[in-house]
Amino acid sequence: MIKVIVSGHSRGLGEAVAEALLARGASVLGIARNGNERLAARFPDRFAQVTLDLADAAAIQRWLQTGAVGAWLSGAEQALLINNAGTIAPMGPPALQDPGEVARALTLNVTAPLMLAAAFAAAGAGVADRRILHVSSGAARKPYSGWSIYCASKAALDHHARSVAEDKVAGLRICSLAPGVLDTEMQAAIRATSLERFPLRDRFAEMQRAGGLVAPEDCARRLTDYLLGDVFGSAPTADLRDLPG
Numbered sequence: 001m002i003k004v005i006v007s008g009h010s011r012g013l014g015e016a017v018a019e020a021l022l023a024r025g026a027s028v029l030g031i032a033r034n035g036n037e038r039l040a041a042r043f044p045d046r047f048a049q050v051t052l053d054l055a056d057a058a059a060i061q062r063w064l065q066t067g068a069v070g071a072w073l074s075g076a077e078q079a080l081l082i083n084n085a086g087t088i089a090p091m092g093p094p095a096l097q098d099p100g101e102v103a104r105a106l107t108l109n110v111t112a113p114l115m116l117a118a119a120f121a122a123a124g125a126g127v128a129d130r131r132i133l134h135v136s137s138g139a140a141r142k143p144y145s146g147w148s149i150y151c152a153s154k155a156a157l158d159h160h161a162r163s164v165a166e167d168k169v170a171g172l173r174i175c176s177l178a179p180g181v182l183d184t185e186m187q188a189a190i191r192a193t194s195l196e197r198f199p200l201r202d203r204f205a206e207m208q209r210a211g212g213l214v215a216p217e218d219c220a221r222r223l224t225d226y227l228l229g230d231v232f233g234s235a236p237t238a239d240l241r242d243l244p245g
Contacts, residue, residue, distance in 0.1 A: 002026035003076035005069070005120065007054060007112065008085030010034040012184040013135065016220035017082055022047060024224070029072050031116075032085060048072070054085050055108040060115050069116075070123035079124040080227060083113035083157070084135045088186050091146045092197035102149055109153035114160060121172060133227055134161055134176040138239065141178070146198040158237045165236040173233025179223060179240045183213035 004021050008014035009030030018028045018036070022043045030036060030049040039047050050068070053059050073079050086109045090101040117132050124130045139147055140154035161176035181187070181204075190198060191205045207213060222240055226232055 001076055002078045002080065003073050004028045004080040004082065005031065005072065005116070006082045006084060007031045007116065009039070009049065010036045012186070013179060013182055013216045013219060014082070014084040015039070016216040017084065017223060018047075020220045020224040021080075024228075026080075054112040055104040057107050057111050057115070060112055064115065064119045069119045073124045073127060076124070076127050078129040079120070079127040079131070081116060081120040081132045082135070082227070083116060083133065085112065086135065086153070088147070088150050088189060090149060091193050093146065094148065096197060097149065105149050106153055109150070110156045113157060117160070117164070121169065128171050130172045131227060131232055132164070132172070132174040134158075134174075136176040136178045136237065138178050140176070144200060146200075161236040165233070174236060175233050176237045177223065177226070177240055178238070179219050180214050181207060181212065182216055182219055183208070184216055187213060
């Protein structure tokens with residue numbers, strides 16, 4: 001039995017990955033501020049969800065202290081954690097960034113995934129095959145003007161995966177995976193921002209006009225193949241666009 005935890009399952013890539021895994025027979029627990037009634041209706045027996053603000057570290061800690069992660073993973077033969085939830089905001093140079101928004105972004109993009117990873121590793125210690133996937137970005141490996149918070153937070157996930165891989169925990173695999181440029185609400189937010197905050201805005205707008213954005217469902221199929229495959233975790237960081245298939 002495959003038991004999965006997916007953050008940010010209410011829309012975009014998180015929704016598509018949750019649906020792809022449910023379609024393969026996995027049981028999925030989604031965590032997000034908003035629920036996903038479509039998935040709940042389609043998979044009533046194998047889909048559960050928790051309404052939780054992943055930009056609130058105290059709320060995450062309270063939920064983890066209930067033992068919910070261990071209860072969900074009980075009976076699993078394979079356990080998967082997909083840290084997908086994230087935000088591109090705040091965009092712009094430091095003087096244009098709201099400090100409170102910076103704090104929420106770092107909690108959502110970094111603190112929450114690392115808290116969930118720690119809880120998952122501990123609660124699933126009895127599961128022989130445990131896999132953690134951080135949804136990273138090419139921005140983790142290349143700096144972009146206006147994206148200092150996003151770039152730094154995704155780079156943190158990459159280095160977390162590298163360090164966890166060095167721990168060599170038996171039965172635990174990890175990879176921080178860049179999925180490519182997807183046709184999601186995040187891309188719409190990028191196109192709607194000002195040039196002052198993101199000088200490369202028009203490049204991304206042209207990519208969208210030229211049909212260069214990947215549908216979340218197409219990405220999810222490839223991501224799921226990789227996550228469930230034998231080579232997952234052979235490298236702690238990867239780019240989905242560079243993988244076979």
